[in-house]
Amino acid sequence: MQALILAGGKGTRLRPLTVYTPKPVVPICNRPFLLYQIETLRAAGIKDITLSLSYQPLKIEQLLGDGSDFGVRLKYTTEPQPMGTAGAYKFAAEHISEPTVVFNGDVLTDLNLKRVLAEHKRNGAAATIVLTPVENPSAFGVVETDAGGRVLRFTEKPAPGEAPTNNINAGTYVLEPGVLDLIPEGESYSFEYQLFPDLLKRGEKFYAHVPEKTYWLDIGTPARYLQAHHDLLAGVVGHIRVEKRRGEFDAATAAEIDDRSVIADGCTIKPGAQVINSVLGEGVHVEEKARVENSVVWAHTRVNAGAHVSSAIVGRSCYVGRSAQIGAGAVLGDKTSLTDYTQTGGAL
């Protein structure tokens, strides 16, 4: 058993955060996102993992290396240009000789993968797709099944209100290597729009796995990226916990930091400052009487005296001027510099 993580998308919906940081390694509670997926695979005994890259591949390779720091063996494939989801799997064919778990590289979940693998085997399936129920299925791939769990239809991103069920493609597949033969070589090809409909047309054994109560979130938009943090801080991401809540940092005795917040090494929190339900990356400065709440602040950013950052995401090495008011939904790209008294709007 081996794994392939699709991590080549441009992360356009997460811009500006993904201008300098590819989506697969955006920090989630100060850890590169892919480490959560790698841990899920490792927990199921899968250590041979190929990362399928296209956008800013070197940044990802430099961060994760050969995987030995994380107890796995990592290989990389880099498409000259994005080949689509199934095209990326085909492009990695030289590394694939066994049944393979394929992950979309932007889903945070506490899925029990061992159960998925056992069911795939029991069914003698050519392909198994994991499903999850969501409120708004039109942003995803919608999957209809029969009573025996066989996939009947796959509809990628149906028009709003037209989805026949709330069960969507959770972005985890188990594929037998024979599936590779159904994908043309050297061209862009999609699991969602091409391969899955094709499997159904051919009558292949294509099964769905509906896990028991499982946390699931696609982190690919700013709102969901922030949601992932709030869920981790609140401890509701199943068995996944915040790895390191407190690093070594300087905080004034007259500063207020709540129990949930995650604070990395090298931060400075000055008197009268408040950090509530938030994540601070390495070396963040929160000056006198500044307040950071319900927010994520990336490394080396400075929040100056009296500034308020609320329900916002602030990139690396930003400068938030004195008494600035950063409101709900604001997303600041790396190195943004905001003049004193700036107001971004949004409910504070």
Ligand code: GDD
């Ligand atoms: N290597 C590579 N090459 N990876 C790619 C490419 C490509 O050309 N295109 C997309 N990816 C990766 C992305 O980096 C991401 O990790 C994953 O494939 C899915 O792409 P998204 O762009 O995030 O797709 P989506 O969120 O709109 O929809 C997909 O995920 C949903 C679940 O989150 C679909 O698979 C839906 O059916 C599914 O419900």
Ligand code: MG
């Ligand atoms: Mg996505």
